[in-house]
Amino acid sequence: MSNPLPTVDPSILAHIADGFTLEGSFVKGSRHGNGLINDSFIAECQNGEATRRYILQRINHHVFKDVPALMDNVRRVTDHLAAVTQAPNRQPLRLVRTHSEQGFLLDDHGCHWRCYDFIEGAKSYDVIHSLPIARAAAYSFGEFQAQLVDLAGPRLHETIPDFHNTRQRFANLRAAIDADTVSRVSTVGPEIEFALARESLANSLLDLHEAGGIPERITHNDTKISNMLIDETSDEGVCVIDFDTVMPGLGLYDFGDLVRSATNPCLEDETDLSQVSVQLPIFEQLVAGYLGSARSILNATEIDQLTVSGRLITYEIGLRFLTDYLAGDIYFRTDHPEQNLDRARGQFTLLKSMESAETEMRQIVSKYI
Numbered sequence: 001m002s003n004p005l006p007t008v009d010p011s012i013l014a015h016i017a018d019g020f021t022l023e024g025s026f027v028k029g030s031r032h033g034n035g036l037i038n039d040s041f042i043a044e045c046q047n048g049e050a051t052r053r054y055i056l057q058r059i060n061h062h063v064f065k066d067v068p069a070l071m072d073n074v075r076r077v078t079d080h081l082a083a084v085t086q087a088p089n090r091q092p093l094r095l096v097r098t099h100s101e102q103g104f105l106l107d108d109h110g111c112h113w114r115c116y117d118f119i120e121g122a123k124s125y126d127v128i129h130s131l132p133i134a135r136a137a138a139y140s141f142g143e144f145q146a147q148l149v150d151l152a153g154p155r156l157h158e159t160i161p162d163f164h165n166t167r168q169r170f171a172n173l174r175a176a177i178d179a180d181t182v183s184r185v186s187t188v189g190p191e192i193e194f195a196l197a198r199e200s201l202a203n204s205l206l207d208l209h210e211a212g213g214i215p216e217r218i219t220h221n222d223t224k225i226s227n228m229l230i231d232e233t234s235d236e237g238v239c240v241i242d243f244d245t246v247m248p249g250l251g252l253y254d255f256g257d258l259v260r261s262a263t264n265p266c267l268e269d270e271t272d273l274s275q276v277s278v279q280l281p282i283f284e285q286l287v288a289g290y291l292g293s294a295r296s297i298l299n300a301t302e303i304d305q306l307t308v309s310g311r312l313i314t315y316e317i318g319l320r321f322l323t324d325y326l327a328g329d330i331y332f333r334t335d336h337p338e339q340n341l342d343r344a345r346g347q348f349t350l351l352k353s354m355e356s357a358e359t360e361m362r363q364i365v366s367k368y369i
Contacts, residue, residue: 005062008041022043024051025045028043037333039060040057043055055115059071063331066159067112073243074095077148077151078092079095081093082094090239093119093243096115119229122232123232130235132235134262136236138288140240141255142291144220146297156218159246166201166206170199170319173195182328188326192322195315195322202319205305214251214301217250218248224261252302252305253309259310263278264350265279277349278353278361287365303365310354315347
């Protein structure tokens with residue numbers, strides 16, 4: 001995103017860290033990860049001979065308008081998962097409290113900060129190159145949904161209203177085309193034509209939900225593969241991360257975004273589109289892993305729509321990238337002027353590949369049900 005938050009001076013990390021109940025004294029901090037929304041840092045603390053690391057994260061309140069509500073969700077979900085019996089290799093994300101037992105603190109600029117334990121011995125991936133990792137990630141995201149089925153009320157806050165409302169995303173694209181704020185519409189005719197021709201896809205899961213065929217669940221809503229930590233030695237799933245969009249949603253949104261991000265062998269802004277295509281062996285592992293942990297909570301309609309969900313979320317993310325490009329790159333962080341357009345083209349190319357492979361993908365699902 002074009003981030004209007006003040007630049008973080010690394011010298012303030014010690015002050016921020018001091019506001020949380022960390023083990024040991026702050027030694028140093030460094031930027032971490034490549035997230036497009038929030039700013040993340042590793043804080044290293046020393047306690048005698050022991051070194052302990054934490055993640056300090058500045059929340060982008062321009063994207064998340066109600067940070068207290070967001071953090072109420074995070075607190076409830078992390079506390080619930082901490083109380084669930086986990087497999088030996090699992091380590092649920094732990095939210096570190098402030099000295100006043102709050103889940104976040106405000107700095108002198110009015111910015112919100114939170115802190116998590118750093119999960120040692122695990123890493124995330126932007127692109128999957130291993131079938132076991134694909135299966136482990138899908139199993140973990142399915143398990144995440146299953147473990148939250150009995151989260152006590154009230155209903156979680158919607159941290160970003162209409163986040164996966166593909167109808168609204170389509171309407172946003174229409175509005176961006178009409179406004180043509182930065183005079184880019186004339187340069188992307190094929191992309192606009194592709195997007196508008198698939199309007200019916202935007203309604204597919206919402207129509208089923210409104211008809212009572214698909215229930216609302218507690219969902220992660222951002223299950224790209226980089227939001228799963230994988231054990232560096234065993235390739236097993238260790239921890240689901242990034243709970244900013246955990247809220248009420250459709251379970252198929254999670255599976256669909258996993259398909260979108262994991263079956264693409266390229267980064268989102270790949271410009272050699274001949275390299276972009278759905279990887280069916282990875283899709284099979286995603287189906288096997290997800291059904292291996294979530295089958296007990298899914299109904300027949302949800303299982304039947306597994307292949308649709310991948311196309312839907314790929315389409316939706318493509319709409320979002322194209323809309324942001326037409327609006328002047330005001331949401332997603334970009335490194336060059338064409339990056340959002342490159343991202344949109346990549347998603348649409350992946351979607352075309354999924355459309356061509358629909359028969360094979362349905363055969364794979366049938367194999368596991």
